[in-house]
Amino acid sequence: xxxxxxxxxxxxxxxxxxxxxxxxxxxxxxxxxxxxxxxxxxxxxxxxxxxxxxxxxxxxxxxxxxxxxxxxxxxxxxxxxxxxxxxxxxxxxxxxxxxxxxxxxxxxxxxxxxxxxxxxxxxxxxxxxxxxxxxxxxxxxxxxxxxxxxxxxxxxxxxxxxxxxxxxxxxxxxxxxxxxxxxxxxxxxxxxxxxxxxxxxxxxxxxxxxxxxxxxxxxxxxxxxxxxxxxxxxxxxxxxxxxxxxxxxxxxxxxxxxxxxxxxxxxxxxxxxxxxxxxxxxxxxxxxxxxxxxxxxxxxxxxxxxxxxxxxxxxxxxxxxxxxxxxxxxxxxxxxxxxxxxxxxxxxxxxxxxxxxxxxxxxxxxxxxxxxxxxxxxxxxxxxxxxxxxxxxxxxxxxxxxxxxxxxxxxxxxxxxxxxxxxxxxxxxxxxxxxxxxxxxxxxxxxxxxxxxxxxxxxxxxxxxxxxxxxxxxxxxxxxxxxxxxxxxxxxxxxxxxxxxxx
Numbered sequence: 401x402x403x404x405x406x407x408x409x410x411x412x413x414x415x416x417x418x419x420x421x422x423x424x425x426x427x428x429x430x431x432x433x434x435x436x437x438x439x440x441x442x443x444x445x446x447x448x449x450x451x452x453x454x455x456x457x458x459x460x461x462x463x464x465x466x467x468x469x470x471x472x473x474x475x476x477x478x479x480x481x482x483x484x485x486x487x488x489x490x491x492x493x494x495x496x497x498x499x500x501x502x503x504x505x506x507x508x509x510x511x512x513x514x515x516x517x518x519x520x521x522x523x524x525x526x527x528x529x530x531x532x533x534x535x536x537x538x539x540x541x542x543x544x545x546x547x548x549x550x551x552x553x554x555x556x557x558x559x560x561x562x563x564x565x566x567x568x569x570x571x572x573x574x575x576x577x578x579x580x581x582x583x584x585x586x587x588x589x590x591x592x593x594x595x596x597x598x599x600x601x602x603x604x605x606x607x608x609x610x611x612x613x614x615x616x617x618x619x620x621x622x623x624x625x626x627x628x629x630x631x632x633x634x635x636x637x638x639x640x641x642x643x644x645x646x647x648x649x650x651x652x653x654x655x656x657x658x659x660x661x662x663x664x665x666x667x668x669x670x671x672x673x674x675x676x677x678x679x680x681x682x683x684x685x686x687x688x689x690x691x692x693x694x695x696x697x698x699x700x701x702x703x704x705x706x707x708x709x710x711x712x713x714x715x716x717x718x719x720x721x722x723x724x725x726x727x728x729x730x731x732x733x734x735x736x737x738x739x740x741x742x743x744x745x746x747x748x749x750x751x752x753x754x755x756x757x758x759x760x761x762x763x764x765x766x767x768x769x770x771x772x773x774x775x776x777x778x779x780x781x782x783x784x785x786x787x788x789x790x791x792x793x794x795x796x797x798x799x800x801x802x803x804x805x806x807x808x809x810x811x812x813x814x815x816x817x818x819x820x821x822x823x824x825x826x827x828x829x830x831x832x833x834x835x836x837x838x839x840x841x842x843x844x845x846x847x848x849x850x851x852x853x854x855x856x857x858x859x860x861x862x863x864x865x866x867x868x869x870x871x872x873x874x875x876x877x878x879x880x881x882x883x884x885x886x887x888x889x890x891x892x893x894x895x896x897x898x899x900x901x902x903x
Contacts (some may be wrong), residue, residue: 447537
C-alpha cells in the first residue's frame with residue numbers, strides 16, 4: 401500500500417551513538433538542565449528520549465509531521481507519569497506551525513523580546529532547539545541543493561533578524577543533517593568557503609561537529625594539513641580532559657595517536673592520501689619475497705632493455721611504481737611552488753616594513769621579478785594542476801594564519817565517528833552544535849541596510865571565487881576598487897593576511 405510517512409527521512413537507531421554524543425556534550429549541556437526544548441522531526445524518538453533524560457526539561461515540544469507513522473512509537477513518552485512532552489502533529493519546518501507553538505500556551509516560561517532589547521544579544525540557556533533534517537536521497541528545493549540547506553539558511557537568517565525562536569534571545573541549536581550538508585556552513589576546505597559559510601561565521605560564536613562520518617569523499621584537503629588540524633584539536637581535548645570512546649576515533653585521530661599512516665606510506669611522501677599506495681606496498685612485499693617472479697628482458701645485458709614478458713601482477717607493480725614516481729614529482733613541484741610563495745610573502749613583509757625610499761625601490765624590483773617568475777610557472781600548469789595547486793596553496797596559507805581562518809580548524813574537539821548502520825536508512829549523518837553570537841556593531845547599526853550591503857559585496861565577490869581582489873572589487877561599482885583599497889588598508893598589508901599584489 402501507499403506509505404504513510406516520508407520514507408526518505410533518516411532516523412537515528414543507535415542508543416550507543418546517542419549515549420556517546422551526549423557524554424561528549426555533557427559539560428556544555430549542564431547549563432540547559434531544566435530548560436524548554438523545541439524539537440523538529442523526532443522520528444522514532446531514541447535521540448529525543450536520551451536528550452530528555454539528561455536535561456529533564458520543563459517543556460519538550462515535539463513537531464512531527466509524520467505523526468501517523470511515529471505517534472505510536474512516541475506515545476509511551478507522552479503517557480509517562482509527569483511527562484513534559486507535548487506532541488504537535490505538524491511540520492515544524494512550516495513557519496506558520498512553528499509560530500503557533502511560540503506562544504504562552506506551549507512556552508509559558510519564555511518572554512518574546514522586542515528589537516532593541518539588550519537581552520536579544522545574550523544567550524538564552526533556558527531554551528534549546530533540536531532538529532533532524534536528514535533525508536536520503538536528497539532533492540533540490542527552490543534553488544537549494546536540498547531541503548536541509550534551505551532550512552539551515554533560514555535558521556541563520558533567523559539568528560540575525562531575531563525571528564522564530566531566536567526572538568527569545570540567542571538560542572543554541574543541535575541539528576542532525578546528512579553528513580555532506582555540513583560543508584555548506586562549516587567547510588573543511590577553502591574551496592567550499594562560500595557566502596553561506598562566511599555569513600555563518602559572522603552569526604555564530606561556534607559551530608561544532610559533535611559526531612560525523614570522518615571520511616571525506618569529495619575534494620579533500622591535503623592529508624598532512626588535515627593531520628595538523630586534528631593535532632590542534634587533540635591538544636585542546638587533552639587540556640580539557642576530553643576522551644574519545646574506543647571505536648569513535650576519526651581516521652586522522654587514529655593516525656595521530658598510533659603514529660602509523662592510514663595508507664601505510666611514509667608521511668609526506670606524496671603529500672596526499674593516495675588510494676593506490678596500499679596496493680603498491682603489498683605488491684612490493686610480495687616481489688621482495690620472490691612470490692611474483694621477475695621480468696624477462698629482450699637483451700638482459702643491455703643497460704636499458706625492453707621487457708619481453710611479465711605476469712599480470714608484475715605488470716601492475718610496474719604501473720604503480722610509475723604512478724608513485726609521477727605523484728612524487730607532482731608533490732615536489734607543488735612543494736617548490738609553496739616554498740617560493742612563502743619567500744615572496746616574506747619579501748612583501750620586508751618591503752612593507754622598509755621606509756627608506758632607495759632601499760624600498762630595490763626590494764620592490766626584486767619582488768616584482770620573483771613574483772612574475774612564480775606566476776609564469778603557475779600559468780604553465782594544465783587546468784587540473786592549476787586548480788589543485790591553487791587550492792593547496794590557499795588552504796595552506798589560511799591554515800597558517802593565527803587564528804585559523806576556517807572555523808573547522810578552530811574546533812574544540814575532533815568529531816566522534818559514526819557508522820552507517822547507526823541510522824535507518826543506512827546513511828551517515830552528522831550533529832551540528834550551532835551557538836549564536838551578536839553581529840558586528842557596524843552590521844547591527846542601521847539593520848538590515850548595512851547587512852544587505854555586506855550580502856551584496858559577498859555575492860559579487862563570490863560569483864567567481866578564484867578572481868583576484870582587484871577584479872572583484874572593481875565589479876562592485878564604478879570606482880569601488882580605488883575607494884575600498886584606500887579605506888581597507890589590511891587588503892594590501894602582508895602582515896595582516898593581505899598582499900601587496902592584489903592582481
